[in-house]
Amino acid sequence: MPVFPTQGWFDAFVEEINTSQEYRLAAADWEGDIAFLVEAEPDKNVPADVWGHLDLWHGACRGGGVVAPEDGARAAYVIAAPYTRWKDVLHGDLDPVKGMMQGKLKVSGDLPTIIRYVRAANELVRLTGEVDTTFPDEV
């Protein structure tokens, strides 16, 4: 099982996205890449920040994976949160849109645009649950 957040995990996630009919419809006119900053929590076995990136285009994911911080920071949208918050999202315990409005997930980029695509966002989150995931603090 891939460990979150590693390249192997993103490979599996991209595969899930590209097999989802629901995501294809919900994000049919979405244009823009998204970076995910998983902030370090040394006590949770995440010793350094990890930047993930998804190239999302018209309902498909053209590629994704772990990237260098400077590449991640160039994305049209950046969503940042401590590792534990991402884990909550992956477990379905934290609604991502609510998390953004509550400041638990920090968004750089046009927040109203992301929120308009709530169905797509929710489907992306649901798909993370389809990835068999190992969490570093549970290893």
Place this chain on the structure above:
Amino acid sequence: MRAVVFDGPGRVRVDDVPAPVVSDPGDAIVRVTRSAICGSDLHLVHARAPIDAGEVLGHEAVGVVDAVGPTVRRFGPGDRVVVSFDIACGSCWFCLRGETSLCEDFMNLGAGAFGGGLPGAQAERVRIPMADVNLLAVPEDVDDERALFVGDVLTTGLYAAHLAPIEPGTSVAVLGVGPVGYFAIQAARARGATVFGLDREPTRLALAQAAGAEAIDVTARHAQMALAERTGDRGPDVVIEAVGAPDAFSTAVGAVRRGGTVVIVGMYAGESVEIQLGVYWARALTLRFAGICPVHAWWQRAMQEVRAGRIDPLPLISHRLPLAQAPRGYELFDRREATKVVLQP
């Protein structure tokens, strides 16, 4: 007389300078018995604010009045006093409201052009304009080192803790346990708050504990998550940002609970950050920029807290050096090997 002067970017030296004299009717000349090195002195030494070589540094001092001008009513030779780091006129619209740091004629001791060119207090003597406004009598039962910080960092910490709605049971996180953070912790504790002190330096974490806070090492814990875990996943009611860096501001805003208050007492100049207005609005945040502390409005209360033992300045002092060793004191403070350096003329 001997004084600590700016000697070009990154350097200070101890030199002979002309002794101050009463030059305005409201002046007092104070013989300095203790002065201290402050974080804002480092801003000047590193040329982040304009100052000329040879200008006398320093703005935290306690001493004895040597001479006064003819219009000084409240003080006379022999009086023990602490000086205010911000020098206010005491009579403008802002001063009359107690907002003395917004004074129309605001000046700062030893702060170069931005401070009005007043010579500083890291010297054997210092001239204090409008002495009736800018000096506070030191009670007999308060020694010099306990009184020293009432003119600046101690009162600034107290002020920061009073800018937020703190009552018994309020959870307060103090980001940055430097001198201001240290005193903010004690002031918040004195109001009954549960306080968390966050820093990365072991000496400062020890200070947080000494002040009665739970110390959180941000090199080992994610600040926001550590605070969430201790506050029912909400975040603290109040965050006092005592660092003065965009990262610390982001941490403060990210960590505070919805409906909470962030007090920004750390010093800012040209920095900028992106703000999600909708998120701030939806979270109903209160941001309170402290600005420079209006010491005059708060220092009597601060002195009372010291007398009562609710605020103890002494654990903050890591080094006591003769004035002649001020350059070493600056080096230690700049390298964060000293929490507070006191100079003895």
